[in-house]
Amino acid sequence: MIHRFTLLAAALVALTWVAALPPANAAERLPYDAAALAAAQKAGKSILVHVSAPWCATCKAQKPILDKLAADPAFKDMVMFELDFDTGGEALKALNTRVQSTLIAYKGEKESGRTVGDTSSGGIEALLKSTL
Template sequence: MNLAKTVFTIALTSLASIAMAGDIKPFSQQEFDQLTKEGKPVVLDISATWCPTCKQQKPIIDGLMKQPAYKDVTLMTIDFDSAKPTLKAFKVNMQSTLVAFKGEKEVGRTIGDTTPAGIEGLVKKTVN
């Protein structure tokens, strides 16, 4: 009986943490347009697999997206090497760029920031 309770508790905790986590998904122009038109918070994460700065940013961003404060934020990932037209549309010239939107308005961007406080400050702008 104790094993069943433990398994149930773990499953329930996992579901609760998923419900409190922000979405992380690949960029889709259609979905981006829909989210921003609805006034939702969106952060674009432009990165490259070979980029050491991007690798430093990833655990910080992933950790933030698991926090209840950012459960309504959608993080959309964009591959720097394969999405040149999208990068041009957002005026992005470098990998390790984060662009924050509150609805249809860009509220901030950073390039190469690897500080937890700096990245969280940017994400916060989408929900405040």
């Protein structure tokens, strides 16, 4: 009886862990790191930097749109970086960003677009498509 319970518990833990993994065909989501951004740019990747703040209502409205697009197979090779506006400091200056809810798109080292405060799924999708 204990053996069955242990196997069942282990299976549930494994299933929970696997379910928490992002889909294999989803965009890579990372906390912002200047070196990782530079490496992705040098590799010619499609990149999005989302400058957000936990208290920002606009950023909260952007998040489900970005989550949905990140799961879209069209953007499976994209790298998405999250940059916290409150702690961004020098990174914000380097990216020439002055406000939260900023989305910056790159195709490799070239900036392909930028938007501030956009919460329309069509507008955000168009920005992401500019990186393909």
